[in-house]
Amino acid sequence: MEQRLFDDFKKPASTAWQNQIIKELKGKPIEELNWEIAGAEGKPFYTQEDLPSPLPQLQIPNHQSEAFGIRNWVNYQVIEVSSEKEANEKALLALNSGATGILFQLKTVPNFDLLLKDILIHYCHVSFKIEQEAQSLVSAYEAYVKAKGIDEKEVRGFLRSHEESFLSKLPNFRFFISEEKNDNVNLGLAVLLAKTIDLVDASTTTIEEVQAWFKRIQFNLNVGESYFLEITRHRALRILVGQLANSYGFELALNDIQIASSSGQWNEPTKDEYNYLLRATTEAMTAIIGGTNAVIIQPFHHLFPKNPAQGERIARNISTILKDESYLDKTLDPSAGSYYIESLTAQLVEKTWATLQQIEAKGGLKNLSENDINALAL
Template identity: 35%
Template structure:
């Protein structure tokens, strides 16, 4: 019987190495290794033998626990007036949106006419995440008064992240988060406890730092909420992650996969079989850190590769920011293109047909495991310092993030290309970025801002 293996016999990694060394003609094999910003080292090639060194079953099981095929296309909508915002939401549903990230951070929550704002929307079918600034309980109370059914979506309020930027204490916002959680315990698919990596990402963090500091933030939040009387069995199903996804294609895929493993590892320390097997919920967002105001249409391409990393990495919801989000108000064109990126990845690339499509990749499985271990080590280091808030107050976290950011800047100065900024730049007017809020501790940065 014909066998394909007879044409292509197995080759060991040692044999591959000997062949590579011969082809290098005296150049050392180590010269092909590449360091990553995370302090890891990328080998010239990987084989099936590398998988044998990994806890592969654990890695892959973490990706599949509680997961379903596909992701939710969740465009961001900024609140203006109840009528205009409602029109935008209802129109978005007819254009391919599965849910919405509704930005209420500049709205007066107590003055909103919620019936008019949500007219025609049923939050048991269409998930909406309400992005607020320390007013979780107020939003939950308003929703419970007009929506007598189980809700989907959640409230995106990150008290710890906001305190890291502003220098204020998160206690008041955490009280609101605790009450919002109590009010919506009957809606298990409405997540009121949000922990995100964006504050670290936008300060220049490496993938290892994002993962570690996000876990540290989870512990700080859980400590506050359990002290408020909530149990871990109540908290875990109500918890979700918001993760910014950057332009380093394979690293970002591995970052999301690593987060699922780290979440499971963290939960084992709470000693509950119910908790241990609970899956994570990851709401991915394309990065503004890598967006530019020079040759801005290139941001469309950045958003596309970032979105691909997010969905291959296994995100549950995806928000693609419009290409002009960092320098202007998104318009009909930019919001349509952003929304359609997610649709293209489903309808034409069919990336929603496979669960954990990177499973078995020699490189990605290895990189995932390396990120898990490097992030866990940093997480433990911060916990030994008293947790994220104390490590930030002591200067450790800001110092580490500043080093990471400066390393990225130096890489550009030393030849790393920012397309449309340092090379392939169109001779056009450079648009002004929207001013960021003044931050006392962790800054909001963009990599290209020093080169525009």
């Protein structure tokens, strides 16, 4: 017979917790324990009563769970390209050492025969960042894929550029759209969604084209230092993108919403530069727990100026450690059901959506100045 160890313990009501806190405060109002961080508001404690209803389903199991774990994300190695041959050697080393994606940072359109030599692009994600010549780069990449006889559906990655947006002929190659840094989390997410609306509206005329764009956008969050808030930001963004798709009149599948998470550049002042390594790890954890699809850790080159390969290896191995030692790939959604995180997620969704409606009521992001946008956070 199963012995239920906790049957003898009564489940405390929220009023019991509140009364105990009031007693400990010795006359001070409990409201003094309420907090506010970056536009998000919280209480001193949460109970089951704070759970939103219904609870959102935010993740689905990886279809290759036996090979990659039930929870899989792309581990990107960032490589700056000055020489195609040297970049290729770095990429092959990274892919053979735990990376599952390469982000090439380019200044001009490369020779793909040299840059991608021996890289099996149907087994990994290959992405590009370039400021200019984006259209030429993608056309050259498409030509390379065709010339090599690679199945276009097996080519995965994204393009990051500030040039005019467009869709590649490669059906699983995405266009990267990133949030701007903002001290208010709700405003930051709302601006990202407003950018998406402006992009989609300017690029489409039919609902089929709208659906195609939503399935080809790689959303990016720049991960900050507030641990639980970053988890909720990732969860909220997934819900909000789904809501935005619904506002256009269609339902977007969970696996069609792709989120990347990028670390900082590690150039802020600090008393101990090795704290960057700890910060990068906790930032990656928050993104993964929040449900990201890709982790992009910038290499720690300035920490190891005489050995840049070490800075690259450490950045790459953070994901490996979180998989092989912390087993974050073994749990589908570790924050699901948390009274605090679920409640905060629902709050961010509500506030962000309200802010987005204000932006759209004023004609969209393209019609607002920076001061107009910042005023929405007040």
